[in-house]
Amino acid sequence: MAPRRHKDDDPLTRAIAPPPNETPTERELRMAAEQEAKRVSDAIDDELNRQRIAEKKSPRPVKILLLGASTLISALLLLYNPPCPPPAGQSESGKSTTLKNFQLMHSPKVRTALLADHMALVHLECARLSMQRRPHGALSSNSTSSSPSMLSSILYQQPTQHPTPPHHPHLHQACMPLRHYHQSLYSPTGTTPKEYPPLTPDHLKLKMRLAPLIQVEAALIRKLLPLDQVEDLTRSNLTSFPFHQEISVNSSAGWKTAFNRLLRNGRDSCDSMDLINWSDPDDPGVILHACSDDMIKLWADPTIRKLMEVEKMRPEEMAGFFLDALHRVTSPKYIPTDDDILRARLKTVGVSEHRFQVKTGHLGSSMSSDWRVFDVGGQRSLVTAWVPYFDDMNAIIFLAPISCFDQVLQEDPNVNRLADSFLLWKSIASSPLLKKTDLVLFLNKCDILRTKLESGIRLGDYITSYGDRPNDFESASTCQFDFDFRLIVRDDDTLPSTDLRKKFAGLMKEHAGDRPFYCHFTSVTDTQSTALILQNGKYRS
Numbered sequence: 238m239a240p241r242r243h244k245d246d247d248p249l250t251r252a253i254a255p256p257p258n259e260t261p262t263e264r265e266l267r268m269a270a271e272q273e274a275k276r277v278s279d280a281i282d283d284e285l286n287r288q289r290i291a292e293k294k295s296p297r298p299v300k301i302l303l304l305g306a307s308t309l310i311s312a313l314l315l316l317y318n319p320p321c322p323p324p325a326g327q328s329e330s331g332k333s334t335t336l337k338n339f340q341l342m343h344s345p346k347v348r349t350a351l352l353a354d355h356m357a358l359v360h361l362e363c364a365r366l367s368m369q370r371r372p373h374g375a376l377s378s379n380s381t382s383s384s385p386s387m388l389s390s391i392l393y394q395q396p397t398q399h400p401t402p403p404h405h406p407h408l409h410q411a412c413m414p415l416r417h418y419h420q421s422l423y424s425p426t427g428t429t430p431k432e433y434p435p436l437t438p439d440h441l442k443l444k445m446r447l448a449p450l451i452q453v454e455a456a457l458i459r460k461l462l463p464l465d466q467v468e469d470l471t472r473s474n475l476t477s478f479p480f481h482q483e484i485s486v487n488s489s490a491g492w493k494t495a496f497n498r499l500l501r502n503g504r505d506s507c508d509s510m511d512l513i514n515w516s517d518p519d520d521p522g523v524i525l526h527a528c529s530d531d532m533i534k535l536w537a538d539p540t541i542r543k544l545m546e547v548e549k550m551r552p553e554e555m556a557g558f559f560l561d562a563l564h565r566v567t568s569p570k571y572i573p574t575d576d577d578i579l580r581a582r583l584k585t586v587g588v589s590e591h592r593f594q595v596k597t598g599h600l601g602s603s604m605s606s607d608w609r610v611f612d613v614g615g616q617r618s619l620v621t622a623w624v625p626y627f628d629d630m631n632a633i634i635f636l637a638p639i640s641c642f643d644q645v646l647q648e649d650p651n652v653n654r655l656a657d658s659f660l661l662w663k664s665i666a667s668s669p670l671l672k673k674t675d676l677v678l679f680l681n682k683c684d685i686l687r688t689k690l691e692s693g694i695r696l697g698d699y700i701t702s703y704g705d706r707p708n709d710f711e712s713a714s715t716c717q718f719d720f721d722f723r724l725i726v727r728d729d730d731t732l733p734s735t736d737l738r739k740k741f742a743g744l745m746k747e748h749a750g751d752r753p754f755y756c757h758f759t760s761v762t763d764t765q766s767t768a769l770i771l772q773n774g775k776y777r778s
């Protein structure tokens with residue numbers, strides 16, 4: 238029989254036992270410290286109880302979950318079919334941008350806090366794009382660029398040679414327009430021969446003058462990420478700066494900004510002097526300002542434009558639209574505008590809750606001034622993190638980027654992104670878990686859809702039955718046609734005849750019966766129109 242343990246053997250008892258040979262004075266001090274600790278603990282308990290009672294008495298908050306394609310389908314599959322790996326998803330549908338609209342409208346202090354981080358983000362975007370080193374997979378979903386690394390290799394590694402094809406064909410295809418992907422599939426070598434314009438010694442000089450941007454990139458990443466994340470990155474296989482990967486911020490981690498300090502000091506406005514140390518020659522803002530003319534020169538250079546044309550790159554459609562505003566964003570007086578804040582891209586990792594006081598509440602719930610908006614990162618690894626948020630949401634805002642008709646999923650080049658959105662919408666509408674949740678559909682990125690169609694990208698090249706109908710936004714969004722996408726391998730690729738909005742409405746009716754269908758054509762980077770939708774409660778369309 239095992240010997241009985243004496244209570245003094247218990248490590249916890251030993252840990253809290255008074256020290257042996259304790260003097261009366263020491264004992265007195267210890268007792269006082271213990272009493273103080275108990276007082277603090279009781280106060281915390283009282284406060285928590287008080288908050289619980291207050292929350293019970295106050296009207297229920299309106300809870301809104303922001304979802305884009307991938308997050309939802311991954312969770313549903315996990316719930317219904319755990320062994321099945323979640324499918325590839327679409328991030329960049331505009332969830333965080335919608336959240337930022339809420340923040341700009343309802344939280345002036347948060348707006349101030351966003352400034353410093355977004356200045357760094359805008360600068361990072363300029364530095365990376367000017368070096369043509371935007372990371373793989375980090376193209377905004379509005380981009381149809383096939384391979385920024387290709388241009389990078391021309392400009393930065395082999396300036397006088399033709400580039401070699403990328404090492405990883407799958408990555409290369411990630412955001413490739415279907416047509417080009419199609420061509421590459423059926424061309425004998427797997428790639429279409431391209432004619433690159435020759436570079437001159439002036440381009441080499443330009444490249445050398447822009448070299449300090451590498452240092453800027455590293456410094457900005459350090460500025461943006463919490464210390465532990467920077468350390469993790471440095472420890473990973475990317476052992477040195479600059480990092481060839483997309484920057485993401487875990488929503489639970491506070492950004493480490495100068496502005497958090499300002500906020501703590503009660504400041505709610507700023508000027509650029511708060512954000513750039515002009516006496517430090519290594520400050521990213523100072524270097525960018527010094528490189529500004531060369532960056533502008535680079536982007537105006539006809540050879541570089543031609544290179545981008547050959548590579549099917551459309552920088553104006555990327556998040557880095559700031560390249561058109563280089564002079565403004567690198568000027569000493571630069572402070573990010575609301576537009577800049579909405580357009581700067583930072584991938585979300587994790588689930589974050591944001592609280593707002595809203596004067597009128599809609600979305601089909603009880604009136605309440607307290608709104609809680611949940612933003613969920615679009616990566617599949619986060620699935621389990623946000624599943625618990627499902628059951629008590631008043632509404633889900635589901636963002637379907639409709640400009641993606643000519644793009645395929647990053648992880649599955651056989652699936653058209655728009656077709657994937659239909660599938661995901663169907664999954665939400667038919668989910669028994671969401672029976673009591675209002676579903677609000679944002680058909681997002683309308684501005685990009687319009688630009689794409691105007692630039693001559695034909696809907697009919699991707700959606701067969703669209704045929705020769707007028708290639709403009711109005712026809713595309715309202716005309717009746719079959720959604721039979723090219724290059725879709727799923728069984729349900731022949732979809733019923735309807736227009737874009739009606740297609741989603743039809744799926745809702747088919748799978749959710751007579752539940753109300755709230756739908757909006759949105760460009761959530763447009764603060765004014767988005768504010769109208771969010772503020773005036775025009776949810777019923």
Ligand SMILES: Nc1nc2c(ncn2[C@@H]2O[C@H](COP(=O)(O)OP(=O)(O)OP(=O)(O)O)[C@@H](O)[C@H]2O)c(=O)[nH]1
Nearest residue numbers: 328329330331332333334580582585615682760761
């Ligand atoms: N032009 C345009 N850009 C948009 C629109 N909506 C989002 N974007 C841009 O698309 C990029 C991605 O948007 P996010 O809001 O970060 O996407 P997300 O869904 O939060 O992505 P994850 O965090 O990766 O899940 C950002 O650069 C946005 O500025 C839109 O309606 N029009």
Ligand SMILES: [Mg+2]
Nearest residue numbers: 332333584585
């Ligand atoms: Mg996000």
